[in-house]
Amino acid sequence: MSPVLTADEIRAKVLSYLSDIAPEIDAKALRPDLSLREQTEIDSVDFLRFVSRLYEDLGVNVPEADYAGLDTIDRIVDYLAEKMPA
Amino acid sequence: MTDDKSLNMRRAIAAAMEKSHREIPHYYLETTVPMDAALNWLAEENARRAPPDRLLPVVLFLKAFAFAAKSFPEMNGRYVDGAFRPAESVHTGVVVALRGGGLLAPALHDVQEKSLSEIARALTDLVTRVRSGRLRGSELTDPTITVTSLGDEGCDRVFGLIYPPQVALVGFGRIREVPHRVVSATLAADHRVSDGLKGAAFLNAMAKLLQSPQTLETGR
Numbered sequence: 001m002s003p004v005l006t007a008d009e010i011r012a013k014v015l016s017y018l019s020d021i022a023p024e025i026d027a028k029a030l031r032p033d034l035s036l037r038e039q040t041e042i043d044s045v046d047f048l049r050f051v052s053r054l055y056e057d058l059g060v061n062v063p064e065a066d067y068a069g070l071d072t073i074d075r076i077v078d079y080l081a082e083k084m085p086a
Numbered sequence: 087m088t089d090d091k092s093l094n095m096r097r098a099i100a101a102a103m104e105k106s107h108r109e110i111p112h113y114y115l116e117t118t119v120p121m122d123a124a125l126n127w128l129a130e131e132n133a134r135r136a137p138p139d140r141l142l143p144v145v146l147f148l149k150a151f152a153f154a155a156k157s158f159p160e161m162n163g164r165y166v167d168g169a170f171r172p173a174e175s176v177h178t179g180v181v182v183a184l185r186g187g188g189l190l191a192p193a194l195h196d197v198q199e200k201s202l203s204e205i206a207r208a209l210t211d212l213v214t215r216v217r218s219g220r221l222r223g224s225e226l227t228d229p230t231i232t233v234t235s236l237g238d239e240g241c242d243r244v245f246g247l248i249y250p251p252q253v254a255l256v257g258f259g260r261i262r263e264v265p266h267r268v269v270s271a272t273l274a275a276d277h278r279v280s281d282g283l284k285g286a287a288f289l290n291a292m293a294k295l296l297q298s299p300q301t302l303e304t305g306r
Contacts, residue, residue, distance in 0.1 A: 023218075024185050037239065041185045044142050044237050045213045052138040064132050064140070 005084065010058075011077045017053040021046050032073035059085050095188040106247045110165075111277040114245055115285050119293040121267040127299040143269075144235045145206045147258050149302045151233050152176045152197035154292035160280040161254040161273075161288055162231045170253065170279045179229025179249060180209065182216040190216050191249060193228035202303055236260050243270035253279045256292070271296075 005013070015027040018040075025040050036042060042050075047067070054060045060083045062070065070076045124146055132140045155162045155176045163172035176198055179191035194208050215221050232249050235258040244257035253276035261269050271293060275285045295302060 022185065041183075043183075043239060044144075045210060048137065048140060048142060049210065049214075051140075055137040061136060064129060 007077055007081055010080050010084070011073070013058065014073060014076055014080070017050055017057075018042075020053070021049050030073060032077075035071050036073065037071065054080065092186065092188065095184070099188065102249060103247050105250050110248050110250060110253075112248060112274050113277050113282055113285065114272060114274055115282060115289055116243060116270055116272045117286075117289050117293050118268050119271050119296050121261055121269050121296070123297055124299045125261070125267055131303075139203060139206070141202055141206050142209075143261060144237070144258070145202050145209065146296060146299060146302055147235055147269075148178060148180070148194065148197050148205055148209070148233060149200075149202060150292050150295035151256055152178055153295055153302075154288055155231050155254075156198050157291060158284065158288040160284055161275060163253060164230065164251040165253050165276060165279060166251050170276075173230035175230070177228045177230045179232035179252070180212060181232060181234035181246075182213050184217060190221070190226065191229060191232050191234075192216060192221050192225035195228065231255070234258070243272055245272055246274050248274055248276060254285075254288075256289075 011032075015030075018025055018030075018036075019027045022040060022042060025042075030036070030039055051062050051067070054062060058080060060080055062079075062083075066079070070079060121143075125143065128141055128143065128146065135141070155178075159172040160170075162176055163170060165171075175196055177193040177195050178197050180194050181189055181191045183189050192212060194205070194212060197205055200208065212225075229249070229252065231252055232246070232255045234244055234246055234255065236244055238260050240260045242262060243259040246255040246257045248255045255274045257270075257272040257274070259270035259272075261267055271289060273285050273289045275288075
């Protein structure tokens, strides 16, 4: 098992996944406290790919019922920090 | 996308849509499809699936659409040199928006013969390749009928233009709660080839299939 990641490390991973899925996004320019969907053209197929990366790379299985709460980068990082396997 | 590519894409869309609007006498129909049964089934199914295997509602749309299209040859084919030629297979052109503007509608082949999981994988693969510019040329010329699904960021309903030389296009709006969940399904069809009665039967067949998701899962 990998060592526990800090919040900054989780944030860096989240931004890199977003950049992989939507390369035209300037991930560093995104406001972490504002809606991702409103700042990007991410659609439901992109979001499913993103959630799949969280599952495959970080071992976090996000149930569909939690999708709605993952609408900003800050909320995604907080969620992952809580759910990541120690 | 570079400015040149973007300009070329805009010109290609302009040429196809001008031709469509000039040459194809469209007629339009709409039906509202109750979605509670399908979405409840999907939520239960997805709760059992790991994220990479989960199904989006559009997967159900595509399967119901392709099943119905297989039974309505007047909707599936090409109008060339003044005559309609029905197609043997249903190759569904799926409208994929490019980020920064423009769109492409490459083919998902033989959707009605695929399982829901196979459709989901094929769709993710297709969308990814459209947006990274890795389509095969034949994928853009293969479609025999087109479907567009606006998804949850879209509007209530869409009235599309048929992509020539095809003769029909089906459009799904976003899923709405009124208070039950419903989706608008529209048909744009070529009046040289079919009439409203046939179009309505096609749309109603598709709507009926969408309300029995178990059939969509098991049917091949």
